[in-house]
Amino acid sequence: MQMDGHQIQIDGERLWDSIQAYAQIGATAKGGVKRLAFSTLDYEARDQFVDECVEMQMSISRDEIGNIFATMEGSDVELPAVLVGSHLDSQPTGGKYDGALGVLAGLEIAKSLYAAGKRPMRTLQLINFANEEGARFAPAMMGSGVFAGKLNLAEMLEKTDLDGVSVQQAISLDRSGAHPTREGRPIDSYFEIHIEQGPLLEMEGVPVGAVTGAQAQRWYEATVIGSEAHAGPTPMIGRQDAGLGAAELALAVEQIALAHGPDGRGTVGVIVPSPMSPNVIPGSVFLTIDTRHPEEDVLLQMKDALLNAANQIAEKRRLQVEITETWHSPMTPFDERLVSRLEHFAAERQLDCRRIWSGAGHDAVYVAASGVPTVMVFVQTKDGISHNESESIKKEDAVAGCELLCDAVLERLFSEVEL
């Protein structure tokens, strides 16, 4: 299976230096990165990526939503291409590794092939997906969503940031010199390496994970309506305190997630009481509920439990509790064959690797949802912290993860056999 890509090895030092170098673009005082989508700093990182690819004679194209494709043509151009991607944009106070690791791992694979003078059998295409974070322009994973046909291009181009600048306007500043043409070539497979953004690998002392897919998500908005009243004269008995209803709802969300553990997740991230005055009993509260589970039917059971809990709280406290589902992201399994190959190569390298579900969304999720055989490698993340300037990973884990990714990518690049 390995063919003659087998001898190619990535250069771990070069990879790590590259990550640290890109982290200087938009570096923050606290050691993080601020590289909002389509900002000057994002363009600087994009340009640097394009320049490095051009140096290796890779051809560059850019599609209408701003995704950058760097192509190393394979010896057999009829064979579907192997894609490696992630994103260079960051959160406003993001870390050095979220996204950049994946783009630069792909770049390192290309550099290793180029340095070895090896032309792959299949075409290798590196992708920098635009606006994965959604921090400046919502929604997140905009570039991969449009690429995968899951988000509407025209709608996305009209999205604006808080200053009223549209995606269309922001993309027009692209100085990459690439042709704004849509990529349409057949795809063999998609690979992405990313920091875990959770604590599981660290808790188990495992450096890398073979990602089996992304959890299903259902998001809700809840409104708890009670009766605003004066905190002094109003007896405790008989109050219709929307704040306490919301508190019980938040705790119910936790209980529901625990009851559907260990994979169930339930989070109340937003709580806004009204009228928000120290001596007024809240008359209403708005809150958001984020639920996740790898299995769709379990996620629906969690929904039932949520609606039941809401009814019980409403009845007990004589409140109205209204719950509206605002978003459903279906469970997205990755390609089982590719997951197995990751495990195979990890075993060959005597690298400790466990299967893991992705709780977060990634560009890979949209790509997988469009039917492309997809897999991800996760790298252990310090304290599970991301979207934070203190985000950190170990160099040896990053290198080990990229070596593993490279093994699987090379196997596809040098295989004429279809998946």
Added chain:
Amino acid sequence: MQMDGHQIQIDGERLWDSIQAYAQIGATAKGGVKRLAFSTLDYEARDQFVDECVEMQMSISRDEIGNIFATMEGSDVELPAVLVGSHLDSQPTGGKYDGALGVLAGLEIAKSLYAAGKRPMRTLQLINFANEEGARFAPAMMGSGVFAGKLNLAEMLEKTDLDGVSVQQAISLDRSGAHPTREGRPIDSYFEIHIEQGPLLEMEGVPVGAVTGAQAQRWYEATVIGSEAHAGPTPMIGRQDAGLGAAELALAVEQIALAHGPDGRGTVGVIVPSPMSPNVIPGSVFLTIDTRHPEEDVLLQMKDALLNAANQIAEKRRLQVEITETWHSPMTPFDERLVSRLEHFAAERQLDCRRIWSGAGHDAVYVAASGVPTVMVFVQTKDGISHNESESIKKEDAVAGCELLCDAVLERLFSEVEL
């Protein structure tokens, strides 16, 4: 005791018409009143009050914080004066009765004396306390607080509204023509009638209450600190969700108030999670806690219980919970002799009247705290709702309450005996 004031009766129709007339000044579309302290509309109401008093040959003075005093000199100017007051300012979406009832009840007593050609033995002084609501300029009860020597005049004059206008500047717009001199005459007693702003009288079908004093209050600010993390990849076990800690704290506040019932009160009115994102576990939450009880030592027991609950939540959820007391308003008993006189006159009138604690702050509380014998009459409030345009009371209850107040005021006005 009653002397020759005994025959004076207020005119209930005139009182009610007066209340409705003042409610036109700043009337809102929903039937409420917007008359923020020192606004043009507040000055309109103040001017109307002054005009009505001047028509009765009362003398007007105004102190440095903007309280208006309208004085009907008694036949024996050596005797300490009897004060009747409340406030004409309102909440932004306030009701017709909160404050205005008390000022206009005093005015009605003066009108009744004037119409009957009766000069009281003691001086009658009507007071419109400035900025009771604190809605435009915090803190609340500013005028009575300065009058009572409990708030510092210079500090209060520097307080600004959201537009940066200071109290000093706003007061300078006063067109009442009064001299800004501080009142310093000896005081016999202070009377105030006010809507209950709670549901107790209505629940018991009692039209009026004889207020025994104001509950002690302790206010706190709490910060719950956990660890911000991604709602997807982070397992339920091991989360340090500050939002859930805050939810448990809010519910603990309720339990503590219930355990110190029926007079204990505990309210969480403000809850602000951070970073306030649907898919991020709250890393910290700010909340306010308002606790009240008529007895200081019970309120301190409630404080102990609160700190214990906070520690338990912190330990159980591995959070930091910091609680800071931000305000203490001591228990303020009203004058037992005056309370008893109210009960006496209620019995004479076969008016159903019960003793009641004030859960809210009132101008009377500062006046009582300064050592002046003080009492309040409460009027049943529809659904206990105030600080709301739908605030409502029954005409017959308002009239009965004012008659009761008038009985007690006249007794003092026509008595040369000291309390």
